[in-house]
Amino acid sequence: MATADELKRAAGEAALSHVEDGMNLGIGTGTTTEAFIRLLADKVRDGLQVTGVATSERTERLCRELSIPMATLEELPKLDLTIDGADEIDQSLRLVKGGGGALLREKIVAVASRKMLVIADEAKLVETLGAFPLPIEINGFGMIATYLAIQEAVGELGLSCELILRRRGPEPFITDSGHLILDASFGRIPDPHALSNALLKVPGVVEHGLFLGLADEALVATASGVRHLTA
Numbered sequence: 684m685a686t687a688d689e690l691k692r693a694a695g696e697a698a699l700s701h702v703e704d705g706m707n708l709g710i711g712t713g714t715t716t717e718a719f720i721r722l723l724a725d726k727v728r729d730g731l732q733v734t735g736v737a738t739s740e741r742t743e744r745l746c747r748e749l750s751i752p753m754a755t756l757e758e759l760p761k762l763d764l765t766i767d768g769a770d771e772i773d774q775s776l777r778l779v780k781g782g783g784g785a786l787l788r789e790k791i792v793a794v795a796s797r798k799m800l801v802i803a804d805e806a807k808l809v810e811t812l813g814a815f816p817l818p819i820e821i822n823g824f825g826m827i828a829t830y831l832a833i834q835e836a837v838g839e840l841g842l843s844c845e846l847i848l849r850r851r852g853p854e855p856f857i858t859d860s861g862h863l864i865l866d867a868s869f870g871r872i873p874d875p876h877a878l879s880n881a882l883l884k885v886p887g888v889v890e891h892g893l894f895l896g897l898a899d900e901a902l903v904a905t906a907s908g909v910r911h912l913t914a
């Protein structure tokens with residue numbers, strides 16, 4: 684029986700074959716992506732030439748520690764490929780992301796990429812999105828007003844959710860871009876597009892963790908091998 688770490692490594696290893704010499708690569712955030720980064724660093728040491736653009740400060744630090752050449756998105760505004768993890772993946776490759784709080788930069792980088800490849804273990808595959816709490820990145824100004832406006836917007840869709848301010852210890856969690864995160868527990872999200880549109884109409888919402896129509900392919904590691912899914 685493979686452990687979760689072994690499955691993450693298997694997905695990361697499979698992703699390496701999608702990386703070509705000379706690519707400008709968006710590099711995601713999270714434990715699965717970290718397994719990929721370590722394998723990528725070995726390839727770079729062996730002569731593979733890539734330039735990475737990180738989706739978080741945490742990823743930037745790890746890549747630099749491992750001597751992977753890095754650039755900013757300002758320097759490389761168009762990327763060949765982004766490789767990133769996910770918290771949930773449905774059959775249409777719609778995703779929930781942001782468990783690590785990197786959703787905003789992850790989405791900006793994914794949109795700047797010609798292709799997004801998701802890497803994950805099979806525990807991330809779901810029939811319907813929503814069991815994992817949906818991260819909603821909000822501006823700190825008027826937090827309570829934004830909280831109430833989200834509840835109202837969600838209610839208009841006939842949904843209800845528990846909204847919890849993410850914390851790191853006793854303090855609110857602050858994203859790399861200086862915002863807060865509300866984790867929204869829906870149980871299930873019957874219409875992700877409708878929810879996405881409703882959330883983005885709330886002015887205090889900066890971004891949410893629904894990635895719809897962004898992932899092109901996914902490599903999902905299972906006990907019997909890595910499944911290659913396409914959108």
Ligand SMILES: O=C[C@H](O)[C@H](O)[C@H](O)COP(=O)(O)O
Nearest residue numbers: 713714715781782783784785
């Ligand atoms: O903000 C974090 C990201 O969206 C991660 O890609 C996601 O939470 C999956 O992380 P992990 O590979 O650690 O399960």
